[in-house]
Amino acid sequence: MPKRRNNVPKDVGLKVTVRNGDFTGALRKFKKKVSQDGILMEFKAKRYFEKPSEKRKRAKAQARARHLKEMSRREKELGF
Secondary structure, rough: OOOOOOOOOOOOOOOOOOOOHHHHHHHHHHHHHHHHHOOHHHHHHOOOOOOOOHHHHHHHHHHHHHHHHHHHHHHHHHOO
């Protein structure tokens, strides 16, 4: 059974309302929602076959980037 995020059925999709004819603002919000959900990254990842060793390597690099970002944030907080 597929997982559901925030109890939203899978077939609903993303929706962004255009208010007062502000299409650029709605497009910006839509792009932000797509990037937060990881839809585009998932699509790009499934475009081609990725070897398991490449998956591990990419996951390890992402974890390293997250760790370095967290350490940088902590250094700024502590004033190093």
